[in-house]
Amino acid sequence: MHFTSEQRLDDGVLEREFTLGEVPGILWTPEAASAPVSPILLGPPPVGLRKAYPRLVGRARHAAADGFATATIELPGNGDRPRLPGTEQAVADLRRAMAAGEPVSDEIIDALVLPLVDKAVPEWRTALDALLSLPEIGGPVGYSGGVISIGTRLAVVEPRISAAVLFAGSFIPRVIFEEARQVTVPLHVLLQWDDEGNDRQAALDLFHAFGSREKTLHANMGGHTGVPQHAGEAAGRFLARHLR
Amino acid sequence: MHFTSEQRLDDGVLEREFTLGEVPGILWTPEAASAPVSPILLGPPPVGLRKAYPRLVGRARHAAADGFATATIELPGNGDRPRLPGTEQAVADLRRAMAAGEPVSDEIIDALVLPLVDKAVPEWRTALDALLSLPEIGGPVGYSGGVISIGTRLAVVEPRISAAVLFAGSFIPRVIFEEARQVTVPLHVLLQWDDEGNDRQAALDLFHAFGSREKTLHANMGGHTGVPQHAGEAAGRFLARHLR
Numbered sequence: 001m002h003f004t005s006e007q008r009l010d011d012g013v014l015e016r017e018f019t020l021g022e023v024p025g026i027l028w029t030p031e032a033a034s035a036p037v038s039p040i041l042l043g044p045p046p047v048g049l050r051k052a053y054p055r056l057v058g059r060a061r062h063a064a065a066d067g068f069a070t071a072t073i074e075l076p077g078n079g080d081r082p083r084l085p086g087t088e089q090a091v092a093d094l095r096r097a098m099a100a101g102e103p104v105s106d107e108i109i110d111a112l113v114l115p116l117v118d119k120a121v122p123e124w125r126t127a128l129d130a131l132l133s134l135p136e137i138g139g140p141v142g143y144s145g146g147v148i149s150i151g152t153r154l155a156v157v158e159p160r161i162s163a164a165v166l167f168a169g170s171f172i173p174r175v176i177f178e179e180a181r182q183v184t185v186p187l188h189v190l191l192q193w194d195d196e197g198n199d200r201q202a203a204l205d206l207f208h209a210f211g212s213r214e215k216t217l218h219a220n221m222g223g224h225t226g227v228p229q230h231a232g233e234a235a236g237r238f239l240a241r242h243l244r
Numbered sequence: 245m246h247f248t249s250e251q252r253l254d255d256g257v258l259e260r261e262f263t264l265g266e267v268p269g270i271l272w273t274p275e276a277a278s279a280p281v282s283p284i285l286l287g288p289p290p291v292g293l294r295k296a297y298p299r300l301v302g303r304a305r306h307a308a309a310d311g312f313a314t315a316t317i318e319l320p321g322n323g324d325r326p327r328l329p330g331t332e333q334a335v336a337d338l339r340r341a342m343a344a345g346e347p348v349s350d351e352i353i354d355a356l357v358l359p360l361v362d363k364a365v366p367e368w369r370t371a372l373d374a375l376l377s378l379p380e381i382g383g384p385v386g387y388s389g390g391v392i393s394i395g396t397r398l399a400v401v402e403p404r405i406s407a408a409v410l411f412a413g414s415f416i417p418r419v420i421f422e423e424a425r426q427v428t429v430p431l432h433v434l435l436q437w438d439d440e441g442n443d444r445q446a447a448l449d450l451f452h453a454f455g456s457r458e459k460t461l462h463a464n465m466g467g468h469t470g471v472p473q474h475a476g477e478a479a480g481r482f483l484a485r486h487l488r
Contacts, residue, residue, distance in 0.1 A: 219461035
């Protein structure tokens, strides 16, 4: 983990950009902390960190106020990272299907999402290794993220994650429904009921599939980026309850 | 409103039993309040106030700590009140259908629920008149209740209600889905995902039908009475946000 820049935000949060091999990322830590603080991995939406930054830094500030560090890394194929092989074809197929008003086939969803999941999950685990090697970070780990298939697999394969906030609203490959049954950590799932680009029934089916004994679904009105403030605060309380 | 008994609970809550005509009820008020406090109408589950008391007083204590009064009244046909005509036949039909593993018909649901709604809703409005005539009570009114069809109609016909917490988990007559479209106040709907006696899809359909621009669904694991503590707290925060 190589820090490339550092700035103090006005509310006592230290923001550091870093690279981890070829992967850029951002770490936010509360400056006032005297003991190591638990990290929350902020999985970004697949729009590139630059575009997602305002939303991410908002969540980072809230988490810092609760006494947590947060970190995010650029997803494969996003931002300045090289495109993933095959996904440009999948995106073209997706657009064609949607323009024609056809249902999006499982083949298109697999081709679109699985290469991203396959590459992103090991990168998040490497990032977690690096974060936990920092003296200022330690304790139970949370995940809060934007591509629900990545969060689902990470919750299965990464035993250091203690609780996860997941955002419904992206296409879900069939295999991820199977993996969801193996998730056992407490889950807090956010669903935007009117999300135009979202298959609401698929989100409800995935929520049902999760194997976790403690799981909660918070559905709210509005589109993809319209998560109400109280819903964000509830997600923060969920993480605070499980990471403290 | 005729008070019949009065006791002080250990956390500064005054509990008064009352009758309103033939209808018994309970009023809880925070003793420390110096100005009139907003009332929350606590719709009981249809099991009689005596059996529901432990759950109701728990919610009353939390509401009092937030600075609210709460009141509940015995539902028609519950507790010591006379049975509603026709509902014993409907209960028998319901049991027979369920024992036979048959779907519960709309006719049974209508016969079971609509007489209760028709009689209960005007009683709640009369209770609200009486409550708001007390000098210690005033301000925006909340509803938080156990029979979702009663809460739905009350939210439509009673303009003094500013926000409602509704509990999914009882049979819903077809006409209530129509009335739901006319609800406009902020709603917070609790759904126990594994509730054996509950039609989950009907609950999701009703949530979808509500006309409110602000509505949130909180689904949690567990059976009918297993609402987790954090879910109760979230419902309390919803009411506090809208009644203050």
